[in-house]
Amino acid sequence: MPSRLRHTISTSRAHLRTILTGPQILLYLPALVVLGYWFGGTDLILGMAMGFPLCVISLSILNKGHRKPFGHYRHMANFPEQQALEERLDIVLNSAHKKSQKMACMLVALDDFDVITERYGRLSAENVLQRVKHRLAVALRSNDVVYRHGAHSFGIAIGPVQQLDLEIGLHLAGRLQAAVEDPIILDRTTIYISASVGFSLDADIGLGMGADLADAAHLALKEAQRHGPSSIRAYSSNIRDIASCPHFITDEVQNALENGQIRPWFQPQVSTDTGQITGFEALARWAHPKLGMLTPAEFLPGLEQAGKIERLGEVMLFQALNALKSWDAQGLDVPHVGVNFTSEELRNPKLPEKIGWELDRFDMAPDRLTVEVLESVVANSPEDMISRNINRLSEMRCHIDLDDFGTGHASISLIRRFAVERIKIDRSFVTKVDCDPEQQRMISAILLMAEKLGLETLAEGVETAGEHAMLAQLGCGHVQGFGIGRPMPFDKTIDWMSHHLLKLDDLPVIGQVRN
Numbered sequence: 001m002p003s004r005l006r007h008t009i010s011t012s013r014a015h016l017r018t019i020l021t022g023p024q025i026l027l028y029l030p031a032l033v034v035l036g037y038w039f040g041g042t043d044l045i046l047g048m049a050m051g052f053p054l055c056v057i058s059l060s061i062l063n064k065g066h067r068k069p070f071g072h073y074r075h076m077a078n079f080p081e082q083q084a085l086e087e088r089l090d091i092v093l094n095s096a097h098k099k100s101q102k103m104a105c106m107l108v109a110l111d112d113f114d115v116i117t118e119r120y121g122r123l124s125a126e127n128v129l130q131r132v133k134h135r136l137a138v139a140l141r142s143n144d145v146v147y148r149h150g151a152h153s154f155g156i157a158i159g160p161v162q163q164l165d166l167e168i169g170l171h172l173a174g175r176l177q178a179a180v181e182d183p184i185i186l187d188r189t190t191i192y193i194s195a196s197v198g199f200s201l202d203a204d205i206g207l208g209m210g211a212d213l214a215d216a217a218h219l220a221l222k223e224a225q226r227h228g229p230s231s232i233r234a235y236s237s238n239i240r241d242i243a244s245c246p247h248f249i250t251d252e253v254q255n256a257l258e259n260g261q262i263r264p265w266f267q268p269q270v271s272t273d274t275g276q277i278t279g280f281e282a283l284a285r286w287a288h289p290k291l292g293m294l295t296p297a298e299f300l301p302g303l304e305q306a307g308k309i310e311r312l313g314e315v316m317l318f319q320a321l322n323a324l325k326s327w328d329a330q331g332l333d334v335p336h337v338g339v340n341f342t343s344e345e346l347r348n349p350k351l352p353e354k355i356g357w358e359l360d361r362f363d364m365a366p367d368r369l370t371v372e373v374l375e376s377v378v379a380n381s382p383e384d385m386i387s388r389n390i391n392r393l394s395e396m397r398c399h400i401d402l403d404d405f406g407t408g409h410a411s412i413s414l415i416r417r418f419a420v421e422r423i424k425i426d427r428s429f430v431t432k433v434d435c436d437p438e439q440q441r442m443i444s445a446i447l448l449m450a451e452k453l454g455l456e457t458l459a460e461g462v463e464t465a466g467e468h469a470m471l472a473q474l475g476c477g478h479v480q481g482f483g484i485g486r487p488m489p490f491d492k493t494i495d496w497m498s499h500h501l502l503k504l505d506d507l508p509v510i511g512q513v514r515n
Contacts, residue, residue, distance in 0.1 A: 081147035081148045081149065081155075082147070082148075082149055082150075082155065082214075084147055085105075085145075085147040085149060085155040085157060085210075085214060086209075086210040086211045086214050087210065088145050088147070088157040088210070089103075089105055089157050089209075089210025089211075089213050089214060090209055090210035091210075092157050092158075092159050092160055092210075093202060093209065093210055093213065095160050096159055096160035096202060099160060101159065101160035101161060101162055102159055102160065102161055102162070102163065102164035102165075102201065102202060102203070103157070103158055103159025103160045103161070103164065103201075103202050104158040104159060104164055104169055104199055104200060104201045104202065104213075105155065105156065105157060105158065105199060105200050105210075105213040105214050105216070105217040106155070106156040106158060106169075106172070106173060106176065106197060106198070106199040106217060107149055107153055107154070107155050107156075107197070107198045107199065107214075107217045107218060107220070107221040108132075108136065108153060108154045108156070108176055108177070108180060108195050108196075108197050109150070109152060109153035109154075109195060109196050109197075109198075109221055109225065110128075110129075110132065110152045110153070110180070110193055110194070110195050111193070111194045111195060111196055111225070111228055111229035111230065112194075112229065112428065113125065113151070113152035115426070115428045116128060116191065116193065116428075119428065120186070120189070120191065124186055124187070124191075127186060128184055128186065128191060128193065129148075129152065131184055132154070132180050132193075132195075133146055133148065133154060135179045135180055135182070136154055136156065136176060136179065136180065138179070139175060139176055139179040140156065140158075140176075144156060144157065144158050144159070145157050153221070155214060155217070156176075158172070158199075159202075164201060165201070166201070166234055169199055169201060169234055170232060170234065172199075173197040173199055173232045173234075174197075174232060176195075176197060177195050177197050177230065177232065180193065180195040181193060181194055181195060181230070183432070183436070189438060190432075190436050190438055190439075192431045192432045192436070192439075194228075194229045194230040194431075195230065196221060196224040196225045196228045196229065196230065196231050196232070197221070197224060197231075197232045197233075198217050198218065198219070198220030198221025198222065198223065198224045198232075198233050198234075198235070199217050199220055199232075199234055199235065200213055200216035200217040200220055200234070200235035201234070201235070204216055204235050204236070216235040217235060219235060219239050220233045220234055220235040220236075220239055221233070223239045226295060226297070226298065252302070253286075253299050253302035253303055253306065253308075254302075254303075254306050254308055256286055256288070256299070257303065257308060257311060257312060257315060261286055261287050261288065261289070262284060262285070262286045262287075262299070262312065262315065263284075263285065263287070263315075263319055263489070263490075264282035264283060264284060264285070264316050264319045264320055264323070264490070265282075265283050265284075265285045265487040265488055265489055266280040266281065266282055266283070266323065266337070266487065266488060266489075266490060266493050267280060267281045267283060267480060267484075267485060267486065267487040267488075268280055268480070268484055268485040268493075268496065268497075268500070269281065269338075269458060269478050269479070269480045269484070270478065270479060270480075270484055270500075271477065271478055272468070272471060272472035272476055272477060272478065272479055273472070273477070274504075275500075275503075275504050276333075276504070277333070277334060277335075277497060277500065277501075278335055278336075278478050279334065279335055279336045279337060279338060279370065279478075280323070280334060280337050280338070280493065281337070281338040281340075281372065281480065282316055282319070282320040282323075282337055282338065282339050282340075283296075283340075283487050284296050284312065284316055285487070285489075286298070286299050309342055309344050309345065310344065310345050310348065313339075313341060313342065313345045314354070316339055316340075317339055317355065317358055317369075318358060319490075320337045320339050320369075321337070321358060321359070321361075321362045321364055321368075321369070322362070323337060323490050323493070324336075324337050324362070324364060324368055325362050325364070326490070327493075327494075330494065332494065332497055334497075335368070336367065336368045336369060336370050336399060337368070337369065337370065338370035338371075338372045338399075338401060339369065339370070339371065339372060340372045340374075340403070341371055341372065341373060342377075343374075343377045343386060346373065346377065346385070346386040346389050346390065347384070347385050347386055347389075348385075348389070349385055349389070351389050351393075352389060352392040352393055352396060355369070355371075355393065355396075355398070356396060365397070366396045366397040366398045367397045367398065367399060369398050369399070370398070370399040370400075370401050370422075371390070371393050371398050371399065371400050371401070372401045372403045372424075373390060373400065373401070373402060373403060373418070373420075374403050374404055375402050375403060375404050375405050375406075376404070387417060387418055390418050390419060391418070391419050394419035394421070395419075399421050399422065400418065400419055400420050400421050400422075401420070401421070401422045401423075401424055401458070402415065402418075402420045402422070402423045402424065403424045403460075404424065404426045404460075405423040405424055405425050405426055405446070406425060406426045406428065406429055406446070412449070412453070415453065415455075416453065420455065421455065421456060422455060422456035422457065422458055422477075422478075423446070423450055423455055423456075423457055423458070424457075424458045424459075424460050424480075425443065425446055425457060425458065425459045425460060425476070426460060426461070427460045427461020427481070428461075429442050429443055429446065429459075430443070430459045430460065430461050430462055430467060430471070430481075431461065431463075431467075432467075433467050433470050433471060433474075434464065434466035434467050434469065434470040435466070440470065440474065443459075443471070443474050443476065444474055447474060447475050447476060451475075456477050456478070457475075457476045457477050457478065458476070458477065458478035458479065458480060459471050459476045459478070459479050459480070459481075460480050460481060461480075461481045461482075462479045462480065462481030462482075462483045462484055463481055463482050463483040464483050465483065467481075467483065468483055468484070485500075
């Protein structure tokens with residue numbers, strides 16, 4: 001059967017299903033009543049009155065079952081424009097099918113938008129959203145329509161067009177992303193933003209409707225955000241499998257924790273003065289047998305539900321110290337490893353003893369361990385077991401890092417009270433620091449405060465050589481980020497360190513002529 005004929009038959013079936021299960025079926029009720037009376041009298045009319053509603057309900061249930069692959073993942077319609085987007089997608093889909101053309105739905109979401117709101121205020125954040133929407137509209141054709149799709153995301157109905165495949169879709173998504181990520185000047189302040197993009201093509205959903213297309217793009221956006229920031233993903237059946245996988249089910253995630261699927265990946269930290277490796281941060285990852293690598297955002301809810309957050313901390317601490325022991329055995333100089341501790345773990349009065357016992361088991365000096373604590377935890381726990389535990393760990397000579405500095409509103413007095421030794425400057429201050437004077441002033445102010453308080457500094461989220469060089473010039477002691485090294489499993493760290501040390505050996509010595 002020719003593909004065009006198959007498409008026509010499938011489309012006709014879809015339209016028939018919509019007619020039989022929608023309110024428009026009521027238009028045929030008067031005619032059915034007349035025919036029933038003509039052929040069967042009052043008895044047949046009574047039978048129709050009883051059977052007609054049951055038939056409609058049954059057909060509606062069947063229609064819902066047909067749409068489940070996408071409708072099952074429906075997002076909440078928090079904005080009126082979300083409904084408008086779906087209606088527009090229906091119109092474009094119908095037009096594209098009639099003309100044998102192509103169309104798509106794209107969703108663009110700003111990354112870390114809560115940081116923008118916290119730092120600049122709600123009015124400025126809303127202004128940013130309005131500017132982003134205008135930029136998207138300018139980057140598109142006149143018949144492509146942009147809608148607000150959520151608190152900080154936008155939906156776009158693309159098409160109909162003659163050609164629109166995966167390659168063209170990726171190119172268009174990249175163009176939209178570039179338009180959004182241009183710096184925004186707001187009240188003499190430069191705001192740097194990044195965006196993740198997810199999109200779906202009409203071919204991806206078969207005979208679905210606009211809502212199905214939006215749902216598929218929503219799943220693609222979630223996958224992009226999972227690999228973000230500033231990532232692009234196209235919808236595929238594999239993404240739907242990831243979304244439908246019950247990886248929050250407590251039994252599965254507990255088993256993964258106990259059988260070694262959840263392990264630390266290590267991200268390097270280096271000195272801006274010497275380039276030498278000054279440590280690694282241990283970051284939890286789940287090597288799922290079907291879905292690949294999952295981040296904490298995807299499995300922590302399941303561990304929290306199971307009451308296994310402390311158990312995760314034990315596993316991460318054991319594996320981090322074991323990594324230190326292995327690096328030492330191979331003659332690699334890694335001064336210390338950082339392990340994140342949640343507020344739940346830090347409230348355990350036995351935590352210092354547990355950590356001390358693990359250090360003894362590996363015959364490891366306490367100063368080889370860095371305890372990483374979120375600034376928000378410090379800001380919300382001025383006088384309780386958390387502060388006592390952190391101070392006891394500091395007295396044991398463990399290092400204390402204050403993570404995401406600049407986002408949690410911790411006061412200077414709290415920083416001193418918690419015996420913090422190093423602050424990790426949040427990536428929102430680091431982005432574009434090499435070309436934005438305001439970012440440079442912010443970093444300089446943080447570094448001056450740290451110097452006066454006798455604190456070390458580490459900048460997170462360093463992605464470019466320019467950012468690295470400017471941070472070194474401003475006096476930041478250490479850097480960490482994709483521009484230095486991405487998180488990696490333990491067996492990859494040795495090759496990374498060997499390669500990094502070779503680069504350092506290859507640097508010319510100032511004042512000497514190389515042969």
